[in-house]
Amino acid sequence: MIKVGLIVNPISGMGGSVGLKGTDGDAYKKAIELGAKPVVPRRVKDTLSLIKRKDIYFLVAKKQMGEDYVREFSFKYEVVGEIKEKTTAEDTKKIAKELISKEINLLVFAGGDGTARDIYDAIGTSVPVVAIPSGVKMFSSVFALSPYAAAKMIDSYPCEITDKEVLDIDEDAFRNNKLAAKLYGYLKVPKIESLLQQGKESSNLTVAERKRKREIAKYVAERMEKDTLYLLGPGTTLKSVADELKIEKTLLGIDAVYKGKMVGKDINEKELLNLLKKHKKAKIIVTPIGGNGFIFGRGSKQFTPQVLELVGEKNIIVVATQEKVSSLECLRVDTGDMKVDERLKGHIRVITGYKEEMIIEVK
Amino acid sequence: MNENPYPPSENVLRAIKDSINNINRYSELKYADKLKEALASYNNASEKRIILSPGSEFLLRELINIFSGNRKLIMTNPTFFPALKHAIRNARKIIKHQLSPPNFELNREMILEELYEPTLIIVDNPNNPTGKMLLDRKFVMEILKNKDILLLVDEAYYEFVKYTFADLVDSYPNLGIVRTMDKSFSLAGLRIGYLIAGDFFLKEIYDFPRFLPIPTLFAAREALKNPEYMEENIRKILIERKRLESGLKKIGVTVFSGEVNFLLIKCDIPELSTILMDRGIMIKDLSTDWIEGFYRVSVGLPEENDKFLAEMEKITNNPALKW
Numbered sequence: 001m002i003k004v005g006l007i008v009n010p011i012s013g014m015g016g017s018v019g020l021k022g023t024d025g026d027a028y029k030k031a032i033e034l035g036a037k038p039v040v041p042r043r044v045k046d047t048l049s050l051i052k053r054k055d056i057y058f059l060v061a062k063k064q065m066g067e068d069y070v071r072e073f074s075f076k077y078e079v080v081g082e083i084k085e086k087t088t089a090e091d092t093k094k095i096a097k098e099l100i101s102k103e104i105n106l107l108v109f110a111g112g113d114g115t116a117r118d119i120y121d122a123i124g125t126s127v128p129v130v131a132i133p134s135g136v137k138m139f140s141s142v143f144a145l146s147p148y149a150a151a152k153m154i155d156s157y158p159c160e161i162t163d164k165e166v167l168d169i170d171e172d173a174f175r176n177n178k179l180a181a182k183l184y185g186y187l188k189v190p191k192i193e194s195l196l197q198q199g200k201e202s203s204n205l206t207v208a209e210r211k212r213k214r215e216i217a218k219y220v221a222e223r224m225e226k227d228t229l230y231l232l233g234p235g236t237t238l239k240s241v242a243d244e245l246k247i248e249k250t251l252l253g254i255d256a257v258y259k260g261k262m263v264g265k266d267i268n269e270k271e272l273l274n275l276l277k278k279h280k281k282a283k284i285i286v287t288p289i290g291g292n293g294f295i296f297g298r299g300s301k302q303f304t305p306q307v308l309e310l311v312g313e314k315n316i317i318v319v320a321t322q323e324k325v326s327s328l329e330c331l332r333v334d335t336g337d338m339k340v341d342e343r344l345k346g347h348i349r350v351i352t353g354y355k356e357e358m359i360i361e362v363k
Numbered sequence: 364m365n366e367n368p369y370p371p372s373e374n375v376l377r378a379i380k381d382s383i384n385n386i387n388r389y390s391e392l393k394y395a396d397k398l399k400e401a402l403a404s405y406n407n408a409s410e411k412r413i414i415l416s417p418g419s420e421f422l423l424r425e426l427i428n429i430f431s432g433n434r435k436l437i438m439t440n441p442t443f444f445p446a447l448k449h450a451i452r453n454a455r456k457i458i459k460h461q462l463s464p465p466n467f468e469l470n471r472e473m474i475l476e477e478l479y480e481p482t483l484i485i486v487d488n489p490n491n492p493t494g495k496m497l498l499d500r501k502f503v504m505e506i507l508k509n510k511d512i513l514l515l516v517d518e519a520y521y522e523f524v525k526y527t528f529a530d531l532v533d534s535y536p537n538l539g540i541v542r543t544m545d546k547s548f549s550l551a552g553l554r555i556g557y558l559i560a561g562d563f564f565l566k567e568i569y570d571f572p573r574f575l576p577i578p579t580l581f582a583a584r585e586a587l588k589n590p591e592y593m594e595e596n597i598r599k600i601l602i603e604r605k606r607l608e609s610g611l612k613k614i615g616v617t618v619f620s621g622e623v624n625f626l627l628i629k630c631d632i633p634e635l636s637t638i639l640m641d642r643g644i645m646i647k648d649l650s651t652d653w654i655e656g657f658y659r660v661s662v663g664l665p666e667e668n669d670k671f672l673a674e675m676e677k678i679t680n681n682p683a684l685k686w
Contacts, residue, residue: 145634146633146634146684147684149633152634152637326441326459326653326654327650328654329463329654330461330463347470347473355455356451357459358458358460358461359458359460359461359473361461
């Protein structure tokens with residue numbers, strides 16, 4: 001038997017049909033007024049109907065947060081915790097923590113970016129998750145792509161696990177057609193390949209992925225120049241570079257390194273500009289966001305057009321594992337300044353391993 | 364696995380059966396020489412330029428081992444993935460060029476800019492899995508005029524496109540053409556590859572005739588006696604490819620027209636290859652090595668293609684399989 005937790009955000013996805021861009025905060029009330037219908041039940045039920053394994057013991061939140069869907073199937077289950085009449089993010093976090101204390105193997109949740117954020121806040125990377133996509137905004141790469149894929153992930157557990165990004169979108173800005181996103185954290189997700197490729201690949205890609213990041217880091221560190229200021233963007237690949245330099249990286253922020261020493265930790269635009277005044281030569285090292293390939297404009301807003309202009313497009317080093325970059329059609333930039341974007345466009349080199357590079361288009 | 368759905372001719376099958384009578388013996392060099400003679404005549408090339416190998420993957424690995432130790436290596440992504448993986452593990456330094464939709468073109472300027480130091484370039488033309496031609500004569504000659512650069516063109520699908528650079532091998536010592544009889548001649552299970560080698564390659568590598576089993580040598584020679592059989596199979600495959608392409612387009616699947624025995628498709632239904640595998644159909648999911656949502660579909664027998672189209676229609680109409 002595997003113990004699987006299930007948490008459903010019952011209001012997620014409701015904003016979409018009525019033209020709202022999410023249901024965080026007051027938008028939910030507005031969605032109801034506009035006649036929005038819940039979309040979550042079908043998606044959760046589709047997923048449950050496609051699960052083939054019988055050895056699952058579900059631990060579910062009450063009523064519309066889980067129990068209502070599992071009840072219709074023949075799975076063994078128990079109900080965990082209490083929820084309020086009108087559920088909120090706090091219910092999600094509270095139930096998630098309770099499920100962890102019951103030693104679940106896997107946590108299945110349905111929702112959007114907001115729900116993913118809540119789950120991350122509550123459980124971090126303590127257990128792998130399967131995320132059923134049902135929100136309006138799903139910029140995070142943690143989500144399964146369909147109920148079939150989600151069911152397959154549940155069926156495949158235990159299996160290889162990989163870290164996927166949780167992106168946090170500012171919904172107020174988003175509703176005004178501004179996309180402001182930042183990397184919020186990582187959740188652990190089952191990595192499933194098609195049956196064909198499973199047979200072909202080596203047994204543990206997670207270890208291989210870590211090794212590749214170390215190779216990238218070694219290559220980058222070897223080529224670092226002494227008289228140059230290096231600005232390390234967010235992400236686990238850059239953390240590997242910092243590890244190689246034996247400094248402690250802010251995972252989701254920007255750190256500055258000069259002559260192998262940290263000279264700025266989790267710095268903002270103002271601090272970046274100050275450092276750039278002091279140092280004649282500077283280089284930015286970034287990694288693209290998985291899935292959409294943004295190197296600037298998402299995830300690292302501190303690299304503003306002004307910062308990028310001062311550093312210069314020739315001084316941008318992009319690093320990413322072969323796996324990540326080869327899955328991208330192109331890299332993308334959206335700095336908010338058309339002129340800067342234009343200069344960054346063209347083809348760029350990405351360091352993908354030790355003495356290994358990929359040339360890819362930037363759009 | 365991208366094989367020819369049609370079996371070899373009766374004559375080839377008979378040659379294989381006859382050859383196994385003395386399978387207790389090692390293959391004799393004269394058998395390999397006879398095959399080289401036949402391949403030279405088939406390709407209008409000199410016999411001394413033909414290097415035999417048990418499949419083209421073996422040949423590519425060997426060429427990477429020998430020539431990438433003191434040279435930079437340039438390849439595309441995607442390409443024939445086993446060769447790329449071998450290259451990543453073994454090359455001194457590797458630069459990969461990502462081919463991106465919708466045109467999957469090689470950035471020629473970036474390649475030419477790279478050629479400031481001794482370099483080995485390996486390009487499959489047409490490319491697998493996009494099916495696109497990446498090279499033309501002008502570009503190839505531009506590369507080859509630099510003597511420090513070695514160019515290997517993998518022409519595994521030559522018989523489908525009838526476009527080759529093999530005739531340039533006499534003039535350019537730094538050019539090598541990699542071929543296989545696995546696909547077009549329906550001999551995948553026997554593994555027969557060969558190199559049409561420029562002088563530089565000829566000087567540096569050993570031939571591997573003894574690696575080829577007797578049935579392989581006999582089958583290949585027999586197949587070359589009757590290329591019309593192979594051409595007829597290719598004709599049937601190309602007709603089926605067109606039918607598959609229009610069938611897929613009708614049900615709303617994005618198809619990128621290629622030149623060979625497979626189609627590159629884009630489909631947003633997640634885990635499409637697993638869903639099809641559950642229904643007894645194998646296609647190649649390219650997401651592990653390349654971009655999510657892209658698949659290579661090899662042309663099968665007409666009845667296999669019918670089944671594939673019927674299942675694809677059911678799948679694309681099933682809302683539980685997509686959002």
